[in-house]
Amino acid sequence: MLSVVEGLLIFVAVSESVLGILGNGFIGVVSCIDFVKSKKISTVSLILTGLASSRFCLIWIIITNTYVRMFFPDIYLSGNLIQYIAYLWIIMNQSSVWFATSLSIFYFLKIANYSHCIFLWLKGHINRVLLLFMGCLFISWLFAFPSIVKPVINNIMKNRSTTWLISMHKSEYLTNQILLNIGVILFFVLCLITCFLLITSLWRHNRKMRLSATGFRDPSTEAHVKAMKILVSFIILFILYFIGTAIQISVGTIPENKLLLIVGITTRLLYPWGHSLILILGNRKLKQDSLRVLKPLKCWEKAKFLRIP
Template identity: 65%
Template sequence: MLSVVDGIFIFVVISESVLGVLGNGFIGLVNCIDCVKHKFSMIGFILTGLAISRICLIWLLITDGFIHIFSPDIYLSGNLLECISYFWLIINQSSIWFATSLSIFYFLKIANFSNTIFLWLKSRINRIPTFLMGCLLISWLFSFPHTAKMINDHKMKNATVWHFNVSRSEYFIKQVLLNLGVIFFFTLSLITCVLLIISLWRHNRQMQSNLTGFRDVSTEAHVKAMKVLISFIILFILYFVGITIEISFFSVPENKLLLMFGITTSVIYPWGHSFILILGNSKLKQASSRALQQLKCCEKRNSLRAT
């Protein structure tokens, strides 16, 4: 029997999921329409892939969490555990792959360095996702065997309870090996964010030396990109904390409140960053404004018809 607090958490999780699906669905729809009307663009592909992967991530987090809350015995039959584990591995790493590609794309488009390596990368900006895709495939090759081993190690002996019979250090090493790809991509995002801050600092110094007292277009672009990147880093850390809380639930399976708190925390990342992307992207922001105006017009028409 669920308590009032449990009900509140479930309501919050469902609300977050709806917002996440709507926000990411809007991003994917706008970019797909733009690609059909005009032409294929790398930024449109990255944003569409990011939106789709995050919608899948939301559904996976919610499905897995609700199964643990309402029907934990389902995991005891069939291969549901293996399916969810492998699917989560693919979706989770794909999501951060798209986010990292977006971070590098913003960095190479906006930052201003005279370094030879930076100029070389800038001239080959459309090839960067291909390189990162290779890194993603290598990450999957490393992660799948470790996932299979962890499933076998952590499965129940007597088909009734979970057991954790490994030391903390061994478990930590296994988690690091399992998430090598995530760590690599997240590190790249951190590096691009720091380099973008350095680029903004150098640009502001140059503007001050030229006695320019207003913020130019380049400064505005730097600030918008930094907001997107910094918010991604903060929300992803929050997401990682939520996943850690969910994993700790297996050591105390009777504490469902801990699991629901972890789900609530982890879902903030895929829905929260989607709205930050909408507000930070001029095309998405204009499209959202037009959509809201059309909704208001429809409401007015319906109210006039009702009267």
């Protein structure tokens, strides 16, 4: 039986899931429609499509995993279900973080202004950099699958109980989890570094524009301030996602703690739906398309309201 707090947190998590599915689904559909119309796709559109698709699938995996784990623990620990969830989780989680990092690298190389020779070389070879970075994703997959996931799953299959982690030493479990997420951690750190450098570059540019201002409001200054706000919001959500992941990992050492499990899920889901909203509001094309979609709904609501006697 769920407590009031647990029920409230589940309601919040479900709301976040619905918003995340709608937001990421919208980004993916718009990108695909643009590709069909123009017969070509830009690098940033390709990254956005991959990011939205991976997070769309990631949300469904989180929902399924949590639902089965909370309400049907016997089914969760029987057969090959946990193995399939583990593999899908690794693919989608690492892909989601990889696309988010690729997006931050792309904007960093496109927008930032540094005179260092390494930065200038990277700026002139963005596609090569992203292609090389994709190789890191495949290496991370190959490292995680055979070396880390299988031993954990085998241990679960041998014990087949909700307290299977008691039989595994806590330090061993935490070590396995760190190794399993080592690729994600590296992507996360790289993403934070590029975002920090981009914010620094934008802040310097904004400061120069203010010092040389003649009384008129510079549109480029407003754009840079908006970009900094978007980046800061993204970093906060990204950090919350990893905090939620850390909570999820800690749940493994405290069996049958539903409240902690739900808190971790609620915290993690803030990122996939929150960042999709930021992308829609921060991208002119996506924002216009979203307003175009919402306009008929608004008119329908208004007409329905007027028909009420």
